[in-house]
Amino acid sequence: MRALIWLIGIFALAAGLAMAAGLNEGYVLLVLPPWRAQLSLNLFAVLAVLGFVVAYLLVRLVRRTLELPGRVAQWRERRRREKAGLALREALRTLFEGRFAQALKFASAAFSSGESAAMASLVAARAAHAMHDDTRYRIWLGHAAEQGDDARVARLMTEAELAIDGRRFDEAAERLETLRQAGHRHIAVLRMSLTVASALEQWDELLRATRQLLKHKALTADQAAPLLRRAHLERMHELRSDPVALAGYWNAIPVDELHDRRLVERAVPMLAAAGHGALTRRTLERLLDNEWDGALARLYAHCGDGEGDAVACLAKAEGWLKRQPNDGGLLFALGRLCMGAQLWGKAQSYLEASLNRTPTVDVRLALAGLLERLGRQEEAQKHYRAAAEMVAGGASAK
Numbered sequence: 001m002r003a004l005i006w007l008i009g010i011f012a013l014a015a016g017l018a019m020a021a022g023l024n025e026g027y028v029l030l031v032l033p034p035w036r037a038q039l040s041l042n043l044f045a046v047l048a049v050l051g052f053v054v055a056y057l058l059v060r061l062v063r064r065t066l067e068l069p070g071r072v073a074q075w076r077e078r079r080r081r082e083k084a085g086l087a088l089r090e091a092l093r094t095l096f097e098g099r100f101a102q103a104l105k106f107a108s109a110a111f112s113s114g115e116s117a118a119m120a121s122l123v124a125a126r127a128a129h130a131m132h133d134d135t136r137y138r139i140w141l142g143h144a145a146e147q148g149d150d151a152r153v154a155r156l157m158t159e160a161e162l163a164i165d166g167r168r169f170d171e172a173a174e175r176l177e178t179l180r181q182a183g184h185r186h187i188a189v190l191r192m193s194l195t196v197a198s199a200l201e202q203w204d205e206l207l208r209a210t211r212q213l214l215k216h217k218a219l220t221a222d223q224a225a226p227l228l229r230r231a232h233l234e235r236m237h238e239l240r241s242d243p244v245a246l247a248g249y250w251n252a253i254p255v256d257e258l259h260d261r262r263l264v265e266r267a268v269p270m271l272a273a274a275g276h277g278a279l280t281r282r283t284l285e286r287l288l289d290n291e292w293d294g295a296l297a298r299l300y301a302h303c304g305d306g307e308g309d310a311v312a313c314l315a316k317a318e319g320w321l322k323r324q325p326n327d328g329g330l331l332f333a334l335g336r337l338c339m340g341a342q343l344w345g346k347a348q349s350y351l352e353a354s355l356n357r358t359p360t361v362d363v364r365l366a367l368a369g370l371l372e373r374l375g376r377q378e379e380a381q382k383h384y385r386a387a388a389e390m391v392a393g394g395a396s397a398k
Contacts, residue, residue, distance in 0.1 A: 084115030298329030310340030328358030
């Protein structure tokens with residue numbers, strides 16, 4: 001239908017032009033002495049249109065001819081870029097396939113073409129590193145560095161990652177610090193910081209990186225807990241000779257991180273050895289009130305450093321005893337607390353009850369010490385010998 005309309009329109013236009021030309025009786029006189037020519041106006045119009053068309057085509061032909069060298073150069077440049085892009089894609093493909101020699105070959109070709117030279121250098125560096133060719137690895141990193149800021153972050157990330165893979169943690173730490181100073185604190189940097197901080201025993205940095213990853217939901221709570229626990233315990237171990245600093249560190253630990261029962265279980269003896277067992281009282285009470293744990297209940301014995309603290313802790317522990325009458329760990333804690341409060345008879349009763357339920361080395365030693373203090377040397381020696389036999393037999397002193 002559309003073609004028919006166009007056809008009718010063309011015929012109508014031709015008919016109109018023919019009628020207009022038939023009515024036009026004008027002429028054009030061209031004079032160029034000594035020549036003169038007379039043409040009808042219709043013929044002159046046709047010749048003018050044809051002349052314009054011919055002139056236009058000649059100009060286009062000349063222009064295209066003059067542009068031909070440039071077009072050839074553009075075509076060659078386009079072909080070069082296509083080949084370079086293909087070489088870089090092949091380098092990436094073979095790198096992921098584990099064909100490192102081929103990857104290095106393709107990356108070298110891409111670098112030589114000058115297209116994406118920084119990326120080609122980094123691919124070649126990764127391939128050389130995978131081949132354990134340290135010389136070429138360093139050379140290609142140097143080529144990447146020569147590209148300036150074009151791929152500076154990618155280069156530093158690559159250097160840090162490959163340094164970690166090669167267990168050159170000091171070098172990795174330097175690259176990561178450079179990235180952090182430039183404001184790059186994304187998740188990949190933080191993940192590598194975890195590995196480096198753990199290897200270099202930089203516990204404060206390990207805590208910082210773990211908390212940030214947890215905040216960004218790049219780690220789950222279960223994944224973060226062992227990292228936080230290790231960092232806290234190692235840091236406390238470093239501060240064990242400074243009781244004041246140790247106490248300050250414990251007080252600075254966020255409350256949500258003290259929900260880790262294994263952390264508390266290992267930290268309480270360290271604090272008690274430094275004379276700060278009472279600092280853990282509130283934490284232990286909160287954990288035990290939420291969910292009972294016999295191992296933590298045993299550690300409650302460390303919370304009564306002074307006589308007044310022992311009495312207050314004793315009241316709390318006896319409240320638990322009503323709900324947990326057969327827990328050997330709680331009975332042991334009660335016995336030690338009674339000793340702190342100088343309630344010798346009750347201490348003996350609780351310790352003997354704990355011994356009947358969970359006969360461990362620490363219960364026997366506590367009972368022996370109590371009996372020795374009461375002047376009952378023979379009974380104390382019996383418990384000392386039993387404890388020594390348990391140790392010699394490989395018993396666990398919990």
